[in-house]
């Protein structure tokens with residue numbers, strides 16, 4: 511469950527103030543499939559970084575799974591992320607010195623209370639599901655852009671987080687591969703009740719969402735609930 | 740004018756050989772608008788890197804503007820690129836310590852024989868054409884993913900190169916912004932006779948191409964010439 515209340519995000523550059531988000535309100539039920547759409551520069555990554563606890567709002571509150579997260583300190587936010595969230599970055603952010611397999615394994619090593627018996631099986635099964643199992647021993651610079659993107663998706667899912675935040679997760683993928691990823695996410699939603707919040711520019715991916723928030727110039731223009739159709 | 744003859748690109752990883760490109764043949768006329776399509780991992784970036792002289796084939800020849808480029812050494816390739824080519828990278832590759840303006844200016848500083856009187860005007864006009872002029876004094880980490888992509892496009896065009904190679908140049912852009920970029924490229928093609936070779940997953944961008952090469956698993960499956968329609 512995610513609730514954004516009266517969210518403002520302002521960047522100060524010298525005397526200039528850039529209002530990236532203004533009075534953003536969002537309510538996301540557990541287990542839903544939510545898409546955030548809007549032009550380049552409208553604030554989608556900024557919203558996702560706030561939900562993902564990678565950034566703090568200038569003002570306003572963010573409730574995630576009954577935890578107010580806007581006032582957590584850096585260490586508390588890192589712990590909260592490790593326990594609850596998975597994040598697919600717009601620029602993937604893979605670790606260059608680790609192999610594809612090790613990149614996906616990494617979040618599992620960060621959670622202390624998980625027993626590691628089933629880890630290998632889970633990692634291999636995710637790599638296979640996103641279609642990069644043949645690349646598992648390569649390093650990020652030895653694979654294609656779309657392969658990197660899929661490794662980033664697998665990494666976000668490996669800890670079976672409550673909420674997955676994905677910033678344009680299919681931007682570098684062809685139609686068929688993109689749908690493979692979307693189907694994987696929907697399977698996790700159905701089986702694990704994972705909540706998915708993702709931004710995308712792709713109309714066919716937007717078409718898969720239950721709820722669509724439209725952003726423009728930092729404000730929410732529209733919220734569409736398609737579940738009644 | 741670009742001609743790829745019997746191109747092979749093989750990556751050696753221990754005892755394993757990965758044939759990323761097999762017997763690729765391509766012929767691109769000056770001033771044409773060529774799209775390379777195919778699934779993630781099929782070899783598009785590899786082909787573009789070869790045309791862009793950022794990489795060398797394992798075997799085969801590459802003729803660009805009457806210059807055989809496959810046997811040029813590193814320095815010769817860098818000079819050839821600076822004089823003739825513009826490249827939009829799949830991951831943008833902006834220089835973090837330079838502002839948006841300075842990133843676009845950079846290739847102009849690398850060409851020694853250009854007089855710099857009109858540079859500022861050209862840079863500002865390109866920044867405006869791709870829609871990022873308000874971001875010109877920011878650094879790459881202070882702008883959105885799609886804004887970075889557009890800065891990368893502006894940078895590839897600023898030296899008015901003979902050939903522009905663009906690796907998924909609209910992946911991070913919404914529909915309207917993507918078409919702004921495509922229209923800018925078509926204007927340059929018409930006015931400057933620039934050749935454009937780009938990869939994309941986006942059907943509506945593919946629809947703008949005159950010639951479409953389809954790649955699959957490292958080999959060319961099809962070449963479609965749509966100019967007779």
Ligand SMILES: Nc1ncnc2c1ncn2[C@@H]1O[C@H](COP(=O)(O)OP(=O)(O)OP(=O)(O)O)[C@@H](O)[C@H]1O
Nearest residue numbers: 652653654655656750759779780781782783784785
């Ligand atoms: N340095 C390398 N070493 C080993 N394999 C590589 C290397 N670089 C690329 N490859 C492999 O070559 C194949 C083609 O890669 P390429 O980046 O050209 O694909 P692409 O068509 O651009 O894919 P995408 O649409 O995902 O960007 C991929 O399977 C990739 O893993």
Ligand SMILES: Nc1ncnc2c1ncn2[C@@H]1O[C@H](COP(=O)(O)OP(=O)(O)OP(=O)(O)O)[C@@H](O)[C@H]1O
Nearest residue numbers: 521530550551552553554555556881882883884885
């Ligand atoms: N650190 C920063 N300092 C100043 N401005 C910033 C900073 N980060 C982002 N911005 C600005 O905030 C606005 C929103 O950025 P954001 O990355 O959220 O857009 P977006 O909707 O994700 O765009 P895209 O579709 O291009 O990825 C942009 O205009 C951007 O330039």
Ligand SMILES: [Mg+2]
Nearest residue numbers: 555600883884
């Ligand atoms: Mg973004």
Ligand SMILES: [Mg+2]
Nearest residue numbers: 654655784829
């Ligand atoms: Mg590629």
